[in-house]
Amino acid sequence: DAGITQSPRHKVTETGTPVTLRCHQTENHRYMYWYRQDPGHGLRLIHYSYGVKDTDKGEVSDGYSVSRSKTEDFLLTLESATSSQTSVYFCAISEYLQMNTEAFFGQGTRLTVV
Amino acid sequence: GQQLNQSPQSMFIQEGEDVSMNCTSSSIFNTWLWYKQDPGEGPVLLIALYKAGELTSNGRLTAQFGITRKDSFLNISASIPSDVGIYFCAPGGSQGNLIFGKGTKLSVKP
Numbered sequence: 001d002a003g004i005t006q007s008p009r010h011k012v013t014e015t016g017t018p019v020t021l022r023c024h025q026t027e028n029h030r031y032m033y034w035y036r037q038d039p040g041h042g043l044r045l046i047h048y049s050y051g052v053k054d055t056d057k058g059e060v061s062d063g064y065s066v067s068r069s070k071t072e073d074f075l076l077t078l079e080s081a082t083s084s085q086t087s088v089y090f091c092a093i094s095e096y097l098q099m100n101t102e103a104f105f106g107q108g109t110r111l112t113v114v
Numbered sequence: 115g116q117q118l119n120q121s122p123q124s125m126f127i128q129e130g131e132d133v134s135m136n137c138t139s140s141s142i143f144n145t146w147l148w149y150k151q152d153p154g155e156g157p158v159l160l161i162a163l164y165k166a167g168e169l170t171s172n173g174r175l176t177a178q179f180g181i182t183r184k185d186s187f188l189n190i191s192a193s194i195p196s197d198v199g200i201y202f203c204a205p206g207g208s209q210g211n212l213i214f215g216k217g218t219k220l221s222v223k224p
Contacts, residue, residue: 031212033212041216042120042202042214042215042216042217043157043202043217044214045212045213045214048212059213090156090157092156092212102162103147103159103212105158107154107155107156108154108156
């Protein structure tokens with residue numbers, strides 16, 4: 001299994017509070033991604049990173065920010081959590097080599113905003 | 115933006131049946147990947163396709179990269195109970211921005 005660790009695995013938080021989810025990899029892969037998964041929507045890309053301090057928005061980036069200060073860590077922050085951000089969040093990594101975009105996923109973080 | 119359609123959204127399988135699903139896009143892609151997600155887990159890569167027209171098998175799974183580069187198909191032959199889960203297509207873009215279809219959920223017929 002690819003070395004990807006998401007923390008925490010489960011979190012319940014109150015509306016309006018800040019929340020940070022962490023993704024840690026031991027594979028030295030260049031690309032890291034944050035997705036959210038909701039019923040009927042599949043996996044939707046929030047943000048991704050193509051190197052240290054290099055990030056870009058995905059299709060559902062509003063209300064989220066990310067940071068990547070080291071190759072191995074990619075943080076997802078909800079500055080002020082809302083109930084619509086209740087979801088399962090997945091981190092993924094990939095080593096983009098020309099045509100190879102295979103991604104490996106973490107086990108997910110279930111976030112509930114009450 | 116690009117549109118990605120995966121169908122069917124869900125289907126029920128009986129052991130031994132063959133299963134087919136597909137993805138179509140409004141854009142051209144260089145790569146098509148198929149993933150499976152078991153309950154409570156992250157998706158895992160099943161098959162990767164890198165060339166238009168390519169047909170690739172992995173055990174009972176067969177996937178094809180459409181000649182137009184806008185679609186892909188996944189077939190599962192002689193399904194077994196452990197095939198249940200959610201299957202995602204993921205066409206690969208040139209910028210490393212990996213997007214996914216909405217998934218096809220396979221369940222066992224009651």
